[in-house]
Amino acid sequence: MASDVKPRVKVPKSASAGETITIKTLISHAMESGQRKDSDGNPIPRSIINHFTCTFNGETVIDVVMEPAISTNPYFEFDAVVPESGTFEFTWQDDDGSTYTDTKEITVG
Amino acid sequence: GNWARLAAQQRLTQDRLLQFDTFGNVSLIHVTDIHAQLKPIYFREPSVNLGVGANKGVVPHVTGADFRKLYGIEDGSPSHYALSSGDFAALAAGYGKVGGMDRVATVINAIRADRPDALLLDGGDTWHGSYTCLKTAGQDMVNVMNGLQPDAMTFHWEFTLGSERVQEIVEGLPFAALGQNIFDAEWDEPAELFPPYQMFERGGTKIAVIGQAFPYMPIANPGWMFPEYSFGIRDEHMAEMVEEVRAEGAEVVVVLSHNGFDVDKKMASVVPGIDVILSGHTHDALPEPVVVGETIVVASGSHGKFVSRVDLDVRDGRMMGYRHKLIPIFSDVIAPDPEMTALIDAQRAPYEAEMAEVIGQCDTTLYRRGNFNGTWDDLICDALLSERDAQIALSPGVRWGASMIPGQEITREDIFNVTSMTYPNAYRTEMTGEFLKVVMEDVADNIFNPDPYYQQGGDMVRVGGMGYQIDINKPAGERISNMTLLSTGEAIDPAGSYTVAGWASVNEGTEGPPIWEVVEAHIAKLGTVTAGDHDNVKVVVD
Amino acid sequence: GAGAALAAVLPMPAMADAVADAIAAFTGGVTPSEGGVTVDAPEIAENGNTVPIGVEAEGAESIMLLATGNPTPAVATFTFGPLAARQAGATRIRLAKTQDVIAVAKMPDGSFKQASATVKVTIGGCGG
Ligand SMILES: [Mn+2]
Ligand SMILES: [Mn+2]
Numbered sequence: 026m027a028s029d030v031k032p033r034v035k036v037p038k039s040a041s042a043g044e045t046i047t048i049k050t051l052i053s054h055a056m057e058s059g060q061r062k063d064s065d066g067n068p069i070p071r072s073i074i075n076h077f078t079c080t081f082n083g084e085t086v087i088d089v090v091m092e093p094a095i096s097t098n099p100y101f102e103f104d105a106v107v108p109e110s111g112t113f114e115f116t117w118q119d120d121d122g123s124t125y126t127d128t129k130e131i132t133v134g
Numbered sequence: 135g136n137w138a139r140l141a142a143q144q145r146l147t148q149d150r151l152l153q154f155d156t157f158g159n160v161s162l163i164h165v166t167d168i169h170a171q172l173k174p175i176y177f178r179e180p181s182v183n184l185g186v187g188a189n190k191g192v193v194p195h196v197t198g199a200d201f202r203k204l205y206g207i208e209d210g211s212p213s214h215y216a217l218s219s220g221d222f223a224a225l226a227a228g229y230g231k232v233g234g235m236d237r238v239a240t241v242i243n244a245i246r247a248d249r250p251d252a253l254l255l256d257g258g259d260t261w262h263g264s265y266t267c268l269k270t271a272g273q274d275m276v277n278v279m280n281g282l283q284p285d286a287m288t289f290h291w292e293f294t295l296g297s298e299r300v301q302e303i304v305e306g307l308p309f310a311a312l313g314q315n316i317f318d319a320e321w322d323e324p325a326e327l328f329p330p331y332q333m334f335e336r337g338g339t340k341i342a343v344i345g346q347a348f349p350y351m352p353i354a355n356p357g358w359m360f361p362e363y364s365f366g367i368r369d370e371h372m373a374e375m376v377e378e379v380r381a382e383g384a385e386v387v388v389v390l391s392h393n394g395f396d397v398d399k400k401m402a403s404v405v406p407g408i409d410v411i412l413s414g415h416t417h418d419a420l421p422e423p424v425v426v427g428e429t430i431v432v433a434s435g436s437h438g439k440f441v442s443r444v445d446l447d448v449r450d451g452r453m454m455g456y457r458h459k460l461i462p463i464f465s466d467v468i469a470p471d472p473e474m475t476a477l478i479d480a481q482r483a484p485y486e487a488e489m490a491e492v493i494g495q496c497d498t499t500l501y502r503r504g505n506f507n508g509t510w511d512d513l514i515c516d517a518l519l520s521e522r523d524a525q526i527a528l529s530p531g532v533r534w535g536a537s538m539i540p541g542q543e544i545t546r547e548d549i550f551n552v553t554s555m556t557y558p559n560a561y562r563t564e565m566t567g568e569f570l571k572v573v574m575e576d577v578a579d580n581i582f583n584p585d586p587y588y589q590q591g592g593d594m595v596r597v598g599g600m601g602y603q604i605d606i607n608k609p610a611g612e613r614i615s616n617m618t619l620l621s622t623g624e625a626i627d628p629a630g631s632y633t634v635a636g637w638a639s640v641n642e643g644t645e646g647p648p649i650w651e652v653v654e655a656h657i658a659k660l661g662t663v664t665a666g667d668h669d670n671v672k673v674v675v676d
Numbered sequence: 677g678a679g680a681a682l683a684a685v686l687p688m689p690a691m692a693d694a695v696a697d698a699i700a701a702f703t704g705g706v707t708p709s710e711g712g713v714t715v716d717a718p719e720i721a722e723n724g725n726t727v728p729i730g731v732e733a734e735g736a737e738s739i740m741l742l743a744t745g746n747p748t749p750a751v752a753t754f755t756f757g758p759l760a761a762r763q764a765g766a767t768r769i770r771l772a773k774t775q776d777v778i779a780v781a782k783m784p785d786g787s788f789k790q791a792s793a794t795v796k797v798t799i800g801g802c803g804g
Binding site for chain 3 (some may be wrong): 045046060074078080081084085086087088089091093095096097099100101102103104105106108111128
């Protein structure tokens with residue numbers, strides 16, 4: 026399992042019903058492409074995060090299939106509609122089978 | 135001789151240089167690209183400054199006699215010497231040195247005597263370019279500029295001090311450090327340390343000054359020195375900022391820019407609502423603003439050689455008119471401000487002895503500015519070839535660096551004036567002919583791409599030991615041909631390997647002695663430097 | 677970087693196959709039309725290892741992003757759920773050299789739209 030993988034997410038704490046908000050996510054990860062070689066000339070095996078999803082109260086906002094061309098420390102920015110108070114859940118799936126998650130509450134009022 | 139000097143100076147007086155009929159209700163004072171030149175220097179304007187696309191043949195891409203004809207400047211006149219190339223050594227002997235921040239202080243004080251609340255705006259490239267600036271990590275320039283009391287500043291080479299040092303200085307600045315295009319690289323949000331704009335109320339008028347830092351900082355300079363920041367032109371964000379300041383009641387919108395002149399012209403054409411762009415970075419000096427739509431674009435030269443004064447008539451929330459003067463700083467004509475002289479000398483005192491050491495002499499003009507090799511660059515390339523035992527030398531096409539005239543002693547300070555930087559290592563490496571072509575094509579496209587937004591505002595990489603032909607109007611990848619190794623006269627073989635020495639690599643961990651040591655050793659061996667007419671570049675413009 | 681929606685410039689022949697194959701796999705052989713999708717990319721990358729790219733296609737089900745000059749062109753595929761406020765996303769990608777990035781959008785009616793933008797990846801150095 027990759028070490029020091031840390032997700033960070035920026036979501037406003039509150040919104041009005043039906044409002045559009047901008048969400049930004051970052052996760053620390055080397056995103057080893059599989060195309061580099063080590064100092065002995067041996068290929069360094071691919072090890073990336075291959076899938077990212079964001080849901081709100083269980084409904085999908087965005088789903089991204091990721092390839093090795095995504096940069097180190099993958100970043101995503103997108104807009105979501107917030108119909109009611111609830112929870113955003115973010116998941117990142119690693120090539121090594123690990124899943125990393127983060128959640129953010131938002132209050133509609 | 136002396137008679138020529140006297141005759142020349144009799145035609146110039148401080149009063150004449152400062153003469154200005156105060157106009158309207160707002161005054162702007164613009165200085166930019168001082169490159170840490172505290173003392174008077176010589177500075178030769180370029181004889182080659184080629185424009186491409188829509189900018190072909192229009193200012194600032196007009197030089198020498200063509201420039202004088204365009205503006206009605208008499209041959210041999212003070213304006214000829216200050217603004218154009220041709221007869222440089224003779225005119226320099228007559229008119230003397232230019233610049234000096236104590237002279238600049240006198241000019242600023244005189245403008246403030248006319249208009250006490252004039253805004254003083256510094257376009258950046260201020261904390262870079264001299265021995266003392268390098269040794270004090272910019273502190274000498276910070277101290278001197280603080281003495282001038284600017285109202286705002288924007289940035290380029292300052293970031294090569296490293297982001298920690300920049301933060302330390304900026305947090306202590308008694309004026310606004312602006313950059314609407316300086317973003318936090320991680321979250322892509324405006325960097326808190328650099329506000330996009332500052333509102334001023336002067337003469338009953340609300341003035342917005344929006345900062346625009348050099349857009350291509352992490353490309354033209356080592357991005358690893360300031361990884362926290364992202365730049366770019368961000369003209370859509372600029373348009374948002376213009377709307378925002380107008381909504382806050384700005385009656386006149388001034389952009390303090392380090393875009394470079396052609397980029398500023400394009401930005402003026404795509405971003406509505408800017409009244410004045412004070413342009414920097416490309417070091418152009420123009421005797422009148424260029425008007426793009428309803429925006430005036432002002433170019434104020436470099437190295438402390440000029441101060442621009444722009445008076446505006448702002449009424450009913452609009453710029454109704456302007457009056458402009460590009461004031462050349464003739465050091466022998468404008469009296470130094472004694473307080474500023476003392477402040478400058480105090481910055482220099484700890485380093486004076488080592489700076490003053492004479493390394494050699496020059497008996498021809500040494501200059502850099504121009505699209506292709508100047509004589510200073512030829513000398514630096516020669517130094518790299520011989521001191522680093524290389525077949526080919528590469529020297530960056532930076533636009534800064536003071537000139538020298540025949541008969542001057544070359545001091546260590548003079549060498550630092552053309553080499554000083556925080557990534558000075560003179561590398562020595564093997565490159566294939568194919569890679570050399572890629573490098574040349576890459577740099578050529580950064581200068582001669584017909585879209586100004588792709589231009590980075592430098593000049594062509596200087597080359598020693600190799601000749602080539604450049605067809606500036608060809609597309610990217612096809613401009614460079616006839617690459618020839620001068621030592622053998624043979625064509626560069628794409629598959630061949632060549633020993634290349636150079637400096638100012640943007641790559642982290644570059645090894646080699648600092649370039650000033652290489653140049654100093656070479657000049658010391660030469661004793662007297664006679665710059666030859668290197669003609670290794672054939673330029674095709676049509 | 678202004679949003680660019682330039683006509684696709686075909687890359688090298690060998691790579692064109694890989695790009696064409698990736699597009700065909702995504703569209704099921706349907707030829708995309710130009711327009712209706714935007715690629716927001718910088719004119720010049722500050723760092724080829726991390727180039728900000730935004731894609732948007734109003735009403736799209738999903739958008740595939742390709743880098744035509746990379747050793748393998750695939751970059752990412754964004755699929756939008758009911759709570760996406762816009763069919764848009766931004767990320768940071770690796771570009772090995774100057775090249776076109778292509779966005780292909782899948783529309784609910786089974787049609788596809790395509791646009792591209794050129795990003796210059798430069799060696800750097802020099803300056804005023
Ligand atoms: Mn400069
Ligand atoms: Mn600059």
